[in-house]
Amino acid sequence: MIDADHALRVPRNLHNGRRFMGEPVPFVQGDPGMKMRFAAVATAWVLAASGLAHADQPGTDWIPADQVIQKLTGKGYTNFSKVEADDGYWELEADLNGVRYDLHVDPKSGEITKSEPDSD
Incomplete structure (x- = not known):
């Protein structure tokens, strides 16, 4: 007191x-x-x-994460990690030609909307 x-x-x-x-x-x-x-x-x-x-939840009209990975594998990406729904798109990390990238993928088309070399 x-x-x-x-x-x-x-x-x-x-x-x-x-x-x-x-x-x-x-x-x-x-x-x-x-x-x-x-x-x-x-x-x-x-x-x-x-x-x-917590990450966002994928929408009901989104293509599944495994289909996104399949499309990116067809473009040469490998070693996928941190695949999650975030802010209205799929966010993940993957390698292409020995370089690690942070990727944002459109959840309906599966097309890459952002690709930057990973800074971590």
Whole structure:
């Protein structure tokens, strides 16, 4: 508990020297209401963060991941990894001519929409 010297003080009324709205209002460290509010906010943040950490789910009209890999194999890509649905497209890593690439693939046509050398 905080002593009276560290309590939040209400301004004095300058006309009569008395406190404007009463006595000091101490901050009680064990305030159960504050703990409950903190727990609620912390829980909300954890739930929001955990939802962002998971990859998206493929749409019902998307071609399956194995068909995407089959199409890319036909174009010379090998050694596929990290195949997941993300932000409306298939995202994966694969090798082409000895270079590792980050790929984004259209989920309906199976065509590559982004191909960049992997920076990891």
